[in-house]
Amino acid sequence: MTAQETTTQPAGKPVGVAVLGMGTVGTEVVRLLRENADDFTHRIGGPVELRGIAVSDLGKDRPGIDRALLTDDALSLVNRDDVDIVVEVIGGIDYPRELILAALNAGKSVVTANKALVAAHADALSEAADNAGVDLYFEAAVAAAIPVVGMLRRSLAGDRIERIFGIVNGTTNFILDAMTSTGATYEDALAEATRLGYAEADPTADVEGHDAASKAAILASLGFHTRVNFDDVYCEGITRITAEDIDAATKVGYTIKLLAICEKITGDDGEEQVTARVHPTLIPSSHPLASVSKSYNAIYVDAEAAGSLMFYGNGAGGDPTASAVLGDLVGAARNKVHGGRAPGDSTYANLAVADFGDVPTRYHIDMLVNDRTGVLADIATRFSAKGISLRTVRQEEQERHSHARLIVVTHQAREADLRDMVAELEASEDVQKVSSVIRLDG
Template structure:
């Protein structure tokens, strides 16, 4: 066994970083046995050095992350700062100084993953990021390595615990959106500003990373269609229950039937109660992968939090340390297919549309004609009227998103349609 320790620079020491440091200290002997060499926390870069950090030697604390990376004896850097800068510059600096990187930074990887992979490859180093998607759930490495010989056609999953908690509470208790959000905030599942979660930005970043791995092509955050879930209402859940469905915020990544393009999207959707994702409760994550040879695979577990995310970081650390000892690197970016990302208008799925209409003869025929004129076939219709007003709920057969958008625009122009109350896709059938 090698006696000189592998030295680790920890960039960031918040909830995740402090848990990484704790595990490295308390499990030092186990990590040594698993890696084949001692691993040593050699420095911790922070913004506020005066903050008390239990279990961390104050002598390791520094505010100069760049100097820590350039001091010449660091083997691996763990980046848990988050955001774009200074994380991007620090990771690039690490590569320039012969340091492999473990990162949990989904936003940076979704935006600049290709450039970071290129920098790692140019220097013969590793870039691992299991913790960037779905917390403790082993997902990135199984898709990148275990399924490397297979062809993945579809990935559908719940990749944000905050939104799943909110939607689960709305479904199980009948709470409104704001009430469920307030509970999520009180329990620490939602940030004071929950925009990144509830508007789908967090899930979209993870979707971009997963799509790139699944389809061996470069997918950036800007390529991912995104809708938030703030408009989901109790009425939507009531309609979903009548259909034997529930509502989840889903990341859906698909390879086109002809194999010549891919799509990546994040939005609320109704899914049948019989689907495995429908039973994912509270703040848990789950991802459903469909591959040609392996068939359907389900990955499930806690998707966020200090300990789960730290578990994923430490798993990557062990793998990168082993690579260092073997003087090798793990798999890098695989983007050989260079498939284009099709626009949302090309996506084909089913839809649930709720309309507020005048309660008078001929309205249903007029609405049905509008759907037909835009090539969207109706599966079911439910109408309920009261005091001159009516609600009309239409569920379609599969149709292109562009055709549905054209239909909705035409419906808004009808005198008999007072408003389009909600539009929701129906997935997982």
């Protein structure tokens, strides 16, 4: 084969693409589509042609963009006959859901980065894609360019996944890392994250754990072949984590991270169940997740045959997210040119989602108690009466000699029993205050 033959353009039919949204991610998607057009043509087997870009503000200056491509009528763009694939990078739920369903029902494949939408309405979207025989891709919805969705849908499709856990939100990881490495307060670390652009002007979705919960729902659904929705995920953010919590964790060899934890457990009836949760978690400082710094993400997958796998990288930002979107676009376009479909959602296992109160976990409880003889024995007796064994107990004297700081780490017990124990401690005359309660893993 000659050099000229290797550079000949593939003869496949053009694939028409509509991009919905032109924020940070959409802008990068359009730029890379234009700059790498020849590469995409060879990878796909036919040229990709940008048919239009839906934006909310036609008056905004967009350097280098042909204004003839812009429209503020996204639905009309979706319904055009020359559009084969719709790329949705708008964000939100209701309006994008309407557009994506319209695209799927019209026989167009969809690539989306919309984690909240997929977590809330995966059933309806998957059903529409199946009915129309088209693709629904959403790699960018979880951890941007880290290829965890494709790994679960394809690479580990022949294995049994037992557990998926890790750091899936860059903003909260940046904040906790800053608190650990510099001693900053939560408020100061959040302010720095905002200044550097890691946190939105309204950081609620990140710091309250909602963003991570959407991703946990997606990961659990894919990994366990069971539909897990956003509302099924227990969610607790980092807003109550203090510098004192960080210091206490460091002293005993732990690091605090906001983790998404998806796993199978066995219910009281002996049947497998699924649980998905997001909360601040103490992990040993020797664990690889403890060293994940700044805004990076890392996800562990425990599989029956493959063993433990770790995926690490930049889980947010325009460039990484655009990379994941374009990877999906190449897959969807190949199928348009050559025929076939990508793996869809499989929920055949249909496992029950466990009540969070039945989930086994461990607690790190930091409390202020009366410093008198017999208090420690009384507290230990209370734990024993609940069937909860203690792993470690550490007491620190306070400046006020009438009080002592008591830090208790439990062995594994039911979440509901541990919650009841904390409530009992808070009601005890000998416990002045339960300062913090943080779960442990690893």
